[in-house]
Amino acid sequence: MELLKPLFESGRIDFQGQDLAGSLATALLALSATVSLGVGFLQKTLSMTFYVYAIGVLLTYLVVLPAWPFFKRNQVNWLPRRTIGAPALVDSPNQPLSRKTLVEDVSDDNDE
Amino acid sequence: MYNFLQRLSGITSFAMSTLMALAVVIALTTPFIPSSPSHTLTLQNVQTTTGRMVDPFDKQSRSAEYARLTFDLDADLTSMLNWNTKLLFAYLTVDYMTDEFNTNSVVIWDRIIRNERQARLKLRRHHNKYLLRNFAKTFEGVSPANLTLYVNPVPYLGIMYDKPLTSVGFQIPRPVKSSK
Numbered sequence: 001m002e003l004l005k006p007l008f009e010s011g012r013i014d015f016q017g018q019d020l021a022g023s024l025a026t027a028l029l030a031l032s033a034t035v036s037l038g039v040g041f042l043q044k045t046l047s048m049t050f051y052v053y054a055i056g057v058l059l060t061y062l063v064v065l066p067a068w069p070f071f072k073r074n075q076v077n078w079l080p081r082r083t084i085g086a087p088a089l090v091d092s093p094n095q096p097l098s099r100k101t102l103v104e105d106v107s108d109d110n111d112e
Numbered sequence: 113m114y115n116f117l118q119r120l121s122g123i124t125s126f127a128m129s130t131l132m133a134l135a136v137v138i139a140l141t142t143p144f145i146p147s148s149p150s151h152t153l154t155l156q157n158v159q160t161t162t163g164r165m166v167d168p169f170d171k172q173s174r175s176a177e178y179a180r181l182t183f184d185l186d187a188d189l190t191s192m193l194n195w196n197t198k199l200l201f202a203y204l205t206v207d208y209m210t211d212e213f214n215t216n217s218v219v220i221w222d223r224i225i226r227n228e229r230q231a232r233l234k235l236r237r238h239h240n241k242y243l244l245r246n247f248a249k250t251f252e253g254v255s256p257a258n259l260t261l262y263v264n265p266v267p268y269l270g271i272m273y274d275k276p277l278t279s280v281g282f283q284i285p286r287p288v289k290s291s292k
Contacts, residue, residue, distance in 0.1 A: 011116030018113040025123045029130045037134060044195045046138070046268050053134065057127045065119050 010067070017071030025064045032056020138196060139270035147191040151277045153204075153261055156237060157182040160251060160287045176249035179284050181206075181220065183259065185235040187277070190228050192265055200225040201264040202233070206244055208257035208284065213247065216254075220244050244284075251284045258282075 013021065032053055040049030113119050164175045189200055203222035210216060220240035225231050246254060260279040266272055 008117045009115055011119070012114055021113055021119060025126065029127050033130050033134045037137065041195060046195050053131065060123060064123060065116060
């Protein structure tokens with residue numbers, strides 16, 4: 001599983017891209033459902049409906065699943081990392097960050 | 113939706129929900145498809161005899177009155193075959209009332225129709241496929257009967273129902289006692 005981890009964690013897109021991917025997927029699936037209903041009814045074959053719908057789902061996968069460039073247009077500009085003060089302990093204000101800390105204290109109470 | 117697997121999971125589950133909605137829409141709109149089957153049912157003859165089922169393993173069979181119908185049936189059921197029809201189940205029943213039971217409905221003939229060629233029924237002087245025998249083993253005191261043609265369209269997606277098409281009234285005769 002460790003070998004597959006890079007594959008599963010790939011395809012990151014930014015937040016605007018995620019909104020766009022969700023809306024696009026919803027619209028494309030609704031569209032393929034409607035189109036497949038029409039095609040099947042006109043062809044008088046029920047199986048045609050489900051084959052066309054399956055093709056529509058595959059097309060949706062093609063459009064939304066890979067991390068296309070238009071999903072990555074609004075990258076978030078994270079602020080640069082700055083030095084963090086120790087948690088507020090009365091007796092030792094400059095205690096270095098312990099390795100056992102699970103959550104970093106990012107409050108700026110102790111800065112300057 | 114921030115990585116490939118998240119998008120795959122979310123979109124696939126929405127696709128399955130949409131598929132279910134599609135199936136529900138198909139099932140709900142099927143009864144509104146218009147169908148106009150043509151049908152002519154003629155009853156030529158009914159005769160009743162007293163007999164016993166010939167079964168060497170049934171030592172308790174008693175003699176009973178069995179009625180035999182001869183009928184003609186002309187029907188064109190092709191308009192009932194829409195995109196959501198798996199098959200049509202056409203059957204003839206004899207309905208009558210007795211003192212003992214309010215409703216007696218005996219299926220005497222049936223046929224499964226799968227395509228357009230089979231949907232054009234042209235039966236001449238057919239007999240009943242199944243025995244017509246009253247529960248009380250005799251047809252004495254039985255009300256006038258109706259021979260009714262029902263068609264049950266079995267859909268791929270949706271609910272089955274029985275559709276009565278036509279009906280012919282007749283009287284089930286008593287057996288003629290022949291002196292030999």
